[in-house]
Amino acid sequence: DIQMTQSPSSLSASVGDRVTITCRASQSISSYLNWYQQKPGKAPKLLIYAASSLQSGVPSRFSGSGSGTDFTLTISSLQPEDFATYYCQQSYSTPEVTFGPGTKVDIK
């Protein structure tokens, strides 16, 4: 099974900050890495797919990079609506997929 880790598990940041979240896979997953945003009481929302492709309708301050085992999600200038939990997901071993444990971004 492919295991996913994320760091940090949580972070505090201010509006306007640049935020970077890291995701690591236990083996190479090429670019089969997706990022989701989840707000309390809501379903996850797809932000980035294929490691770096921005989902339609997602603000351009979100970006993704990486391939192989190491990936990053960057928010270039944190906005009030970005405070949420972010999950990475490997889809290399489809149909089985694995999610990272999540990174909670809250207000400093």
Place this chain on the structure above:
Amino acid sequence: QVQLVQSGAEVKKPGASVKVSCKASGYTFTSYDINWVRQATGQGLEWMGWMNPNSGNTGYAQKFQGRVTMTRNTSISTAYMELSSLRSEDTAVYYCARRGVNWNWFDPWGQGTLVTVSS
């Protein structure tokens, strides 16, 4: 717009079964796999399995093998997830999600169904 709408919250006793529905609209139901993911309160996302609505083929996470059944009714564009032998640890929000074809992303997701298992 593409949308998945799930059935309402359920309260079940230990040992019972629950069946959650997921109605698709805005796209051809049989063209995309449906996946099920659950989330216990304050916890992360746990993948349960998938179903191909066209063929009815399914695949389940090993943890749920023997307890979960995923089915569909193509005439009403609805997928179902049934979990049996419920225990308190199954208390969670259950989500359905459509899987993309090329990069296997999950989008959209249903709004979630809270299943509470309590005696």
